[in-house]
Amino acid sequence: MTKISGIFAASMSVLNSDLSLNIDKTISHAEKLIDQGCHGTAIFGSTGQAQLIPISEKIKLLNHLSESKYKDKHLIGTGLNSLNETINFMKIATSLNFKNFLIMPPAYYKYADKDVLNFYTKIVDATPECQIILYNFEKLCGYKFSVECVEELAKRFPKQIVGVKDSSYNLFENLKLENFSLMPGSESKLLKGLELGCTGIITATCNVTVQLARRVYDDFFSGKEQMYNQKLIDVRNVFEKYNLISALHTFKSKEEKIYKNLLPPLGLLDSNNENDLIESLKKLDFQINSKLAA
16 A cells, blocks of 8 residues: 655646536646646546536546556546446546545535445445545535544555545544545645644645645755745635635636636636735735746
8 A cells, every 4th residue: 555645736627618628738737736846636626626527528538647657646536426426437447547536425415424434335345446535625515524434434444545635624633543644635734734744735726836835845854944834825825715716727827828717607716806816926926937836
């Protein structure tokens, strides 16, 4: 079992003007993030509009991604509510030799820990060769993992349940498991998380903060003074004032217009918020082409 660690971006999906998935551009975007310093990316996470992109387009991208020079550096998000569709999608991905997955519990319905245990048990039983990062994000799916639930899943399936992305932030300070990847979902938790024994982060804003985040990560392990952590947190806080996906696409569209394309109901920031975003980042000396901006 390979422990998943480092700086991971929840990679953006790039769309054509007709709102179909631009396969080549989405893959090149993810590969560029790795070239810039990410240890890996999460494809089809929340930032990648996974819940809105058709399964057929996801499968088409995986076929192309399987030929990527960074194939082994990608986590594959499922972004599906249906148990059977999740399992079928994972089986297709494993047939292309993808092994690492990021899976959120289904959204909409209310359920308890025992129900979540049952959901992941059925996934593991059907795909025992896979490694799964649990995705803890109550704001989006309506369920928040308890420490006890994660501990039980890791105990039952130590070879399959190998980590958690914590975007609800109730786990990264309290969960203590050996050989387990604990990765907060925000750069603002990176340094504190590393100090507590977390293995890295998986975040939306690493699409643009990767170089800053990698410096903080590397400086921690080399014992250097932290010169970039506060700027990293400040940049994250600016983006968090808005819908993250809208803000990221608005920001990236200043570099390439194709990033303006979003699947409804998602959309770009309005002109007032766009101006506020750009001006706030300029005050932090953070621009698209600045030395430590992605």
